[in-house]
Amino acid sequence: MNKVFRIAIAGAGQMGLAHAEAYRANGAEIVAVLDQHPDRAARLAQAHGGRAFTQLDAIWAEQPDALSICLPHSLHFEVAMRAVAHRVAILIEKPHCVSLDESQALREACARNGVLAMAGFTHRFLATSQHLKATIASGRFGRIDLAVDRLIAGALRSAHPHWYRQRALAGGGIAMIGMIHAVDRLRWLLATEITTVTALTRTSDPGCDVENTALAMLEFASGAQAMLVAHRSPVHDHERAHHYDLYGERLNASCAVGSFADQELRYIGAADLGSRTVNDDQPFVAEIQEFVSALSTGRTATPDLRDAEIALEVVLAIYESAHSRRPVDLRIQRDTPSHPPPLSDA
Numbered sequence: 001m002n003k004v005f006r007i008a009i010a011g012a013g014q015m016g017l018a019h020a021e022a023y024r025a026n027g028a029e030i031v032a033v034l035d036q037h038p039d040r041a042a043r044l045a046q047a048h049g050g051r052a053f054t055q056l057d058a059i060w061a062e063q064p065d066a067l068s069i070c071l072p073h074s075l076h077f078e079v080a081m082r083a084v085a086h087r088v089a090i091l092i093e094k095p096h097c098v099s100l101d102e103s104q105a106l107r108e109a110c111a112r113n114g115v116l117a118m119a120g121f122t123h124r125f126l127a128t129s130q131h132l133k134a135t136i137a138s139g140r141f142g143r144i145d146l147a148v149d150r151l152i153a154g155a156l157r158s159a160h161p162h163w164y165r166q167r168a169l170a171g172g173g174i175a176m177i178g179m180i181h182a183v184d185r186l187r188w189l190l191a192t193e194i195t196t197v198t199a200l201t202r203t204s205d206p207g208c209d210v211e212n213t214a215l216a217m218l219e220f221a222s223g224a225q226a227m228l229v230a231h232r233s234p235v236h237d238h239e240r241a242h243h244y245d246l247y248g249e250r251l252n253a254s255c256a257v258g259s260f261a262d263q264e265l266r267y268i269g270a271a272d273l274g275s276r277t278v279n280d281d282q283p284f285v286a287e288i289q290e291f292v293s294a295l296s297t298g299r300t301a302t303p304d305l306r307d308a309e310i311a312l313e314v315v316l317a318i319y320e321s322a323h324s325r326r327p328v329d330l331r332i333q334r335d336t337p338s339h340p341p342p343l344s345d346a
């Protein structure tokens with residue numbers, strides 16, 4: 001009989017709920033929910049099982065096999081290190097850490113303790129991303145020369161978590177919380193490393209000390225180039241949406257992702273590929289299926305902490321370039337041995 005994994009959730013906000021639902025859909029049991037607000041922890045525990053806690057160290061008595069970390073970004077590292085010390089596997093939301101020093105210490109601790117760790121880059125598990133990945137792998141695009149990626153989200157309002165607007169808790173703004181998905185998705189789709197970053201950011205939303213606009217030009221080891229734009233629009237009825245285009249030698253693709261359940265992928269240049277509209281996708285279920293499958297077989301899970309570290313490194317390079325007004329050459333930074341080696345395989 002398959003083992004029923006015992007899961008703890010840290011952070012009973014919107015992602016804590018999405019993870020809890022997805023674990024249950026994968027046959028796992030929620031045994032503990034942690035939140036600083038006892039009512040939030042209790043509500044999630046009541047809906048999905050387990051005991052509610054406000055203190056991290058109380059959850060280990062429930063003997064979880066794994067912990068999902070769905071907290072404000074600056075708390076991820078400390079909570080992850082405590083889980084690793086208790087030999088508890090971690091699924092850690094993006095960005096997994098807010099500095100490369102934290103990231104390297106966490107990777108080393110997981111390796112030393114033999115603890116499974118997966119990073120929450122949900123965009124890889126979207127039905128449209130999976131289709132594109134397979135089409136790219138089949139060689140239909142030929143060489144991919146250019147990607148253009150645009151994320152427009154609503155301005156931060158009272159309905160958003162308050163910590164989203166605080167650099168001390170979020171580590172950054174729209175680049176850290178939103179564009180990081182595009183960075184990881186493109187790097188994974190193109191299966192090549194980002195080598196240089198040139199960026200601009202702008203902080204113009206009153207009451208926020210994080211950027212609400214980010215523009216980044218990326219160069220890849222393959223020679224491909226990408227332009228990424230992310231913006232929080234103050235216009236009230238602007239719905240959050242990602243649009244991105246890939247331009248290849250023989251094929252182009254255009255993808256729109258509104259809510260995760262609402263996606264459209266169009267190929268240009270191959271009549272047989274046509275277009276697909278997806279309105280019943282469950283990427284969190286697919287993401288957590290990968291984690292649970294890795295837990296049950298003892299294999300590693302993808303994306304891992306090295307993927308997370310590289311995406312974080314690119315976002316930090318966006319900030320560095322925006323500050324210095326100069327391109328950042330990641331190849332030079334990676335020459336130091338503590339940085340992650342180039343991607344060998346996607």
Ligand SMILES: NC(=O)c1ccc[n+]([C@@H]2O[C@H](COP(=O)([O-])OP(=O)(O)OC[C@H]3O[C@@H](n4cnc5c(N)ncnc54)[C@H](O)[C@@H]3O)[C@@H](O)[C@H]2O)c1
Nearest residue numbers: 011012013014015016035036037070071093094095122161
């Ligand atoms: N994968 C995705 O598509 C996706 C989408 C949105 C957010 N996220 C990520 O999920 C994570 C959580 O974001 P969210 O939007 O769910 O935030 P949220 O504010 O809705 O949830 C965070 C929860 O953590 C709790 N919390 C804060 N400080 C705490 C502390 N010291 N101890 C215990 N609990 C504490 C808060 O009370 C809140 O309930 C972030 O890393 C974010 O970037 C991922």
